[in-house]
Amino acid sequence: MTTLTTLSLLFIGLPVALMAAMHLLRRRRAVCRRIEAAFRGFLLLCACLAIFTTLGIVFSVLFEALRFFEFVPVWEFLFGLEWSPQTAIRDDQVGSSGAFGALPLFAGTFLITVIAMAVAVPFGLLAAVYLSEYAGRRLRAVAKPLLEILAGIPTVVYGFFAALTVGPLVRDAANVVGLHASAESALAAGLVMGIMILPFVSSLSDDVINAVPQSLRDGSLGLGATRSETIRRVVLPAATPGIVGSVLLAVSRAIGETMIVVMAAGLAANLTANPLQSVTTVTVQIVTLLVGDQVFDSPKTLAAFALGLVLFAVTLILNMVALYVARRYREQYE
DSSP: HHHHHHHHHHHHHHHHHHHHHHHHHHHHHHHHHHHHHHHHHHHHOOOOHHHHHHHHHHHHHHHHHHHHHHHHHHHHHHHHHHHEOOOOSSSSSOOOOOOEEEEHHHHHHHHHHHHHHHHHHHHHHHHHHHHIOOHHHHHHHHHHHHHHHHSSSSHHHHHHIIIIIIIIHHHHHHHHTTOOOSSSHHHHHHHHHHHHHHHHHHHHHHHHTSSSSSHHHHHHHTOOOOOOIIIIIIIHTTTTTHHHHHHHHHHHHHHTOOOOHEEEEEHOOOOOOOOTTTTHHHHHHHHTTTTTEEEEEOOEEEEHHHHHHHHHHHHHHHHHHHHHHHHHHHHOOO
16 A cells, blocks of 8 residues: 555656756746846947947047048158147147158157067067977076066166166267267167067967977977977977967057157157167157147147057058968968
8 A cells, every 4th residue: 555655656746846847947947048148248248349449449540630631641641751740739829830741750660669679579589489498397487477577567667777778878889889879769769678578579479389289399309300490390380370479469569669769769750760869759759749738620739640540550450460470370280
């Protein structure tokens, strides 16, 4: 009798329990779907917010730059040889008509960036190769954080170092060999800027080189290649996309630097390829144009937006080059 009762309760209770479990499972799935939909919507909102913010920045700079080009022709701005944006801001003021040829600014930016990259790329890449392929664990644990500390030093400190130490040193060294050099020079700014951006190249390249599969190294060594040949012909080509990305990041950082240039290279808009002379850059002039009480309806202030638009275009081109190189070499080594 007890067995019969137990079996009866089992056959009756099992379907009820299954139905209750299925109901709870459906409710749980419905709740999870609602949570997932809300989370997906939140992520979409964040993505759209970032996109719309970027578009807002681009259009705000673009519209103001177009207002500037109503005063100054595009050709004169891009290829003019004289930069002297001294104009009257109000009608009751007296000012010159101004000269808005930005070629000296582009030349100064390019010159300082080239000098900085000539310092940062070889030293940073060689440091990354040594840390990833030759250095022991203890040395790597000490050397890499010390290199990365350079990225955390405020740029104004680098500016003081460039103005008080490197600038006079460059001037004295040039005088020794019979060359004339200014205390504020592109060479001094470029050297210090190269030291500042060195961690961008060394740290990122080190991470990329460490990410290369060990099987590639073992295969090369197994075929009889030396360690240096393996690094040059296997490891570095496989890590090329990441290395290019780190270099372009460093270039972008160098192009956007302001404080070091102000304190070490000066404000003179000289069109020269001589690194011993003082020059200025696009970012420095943007800051100079927007300092103080300004009315954003004169060519002098609107020129800052035109310069910003040029910086945006250069950054976009650098990103496109990085994507092209990464895609090309990724297809080759994957």
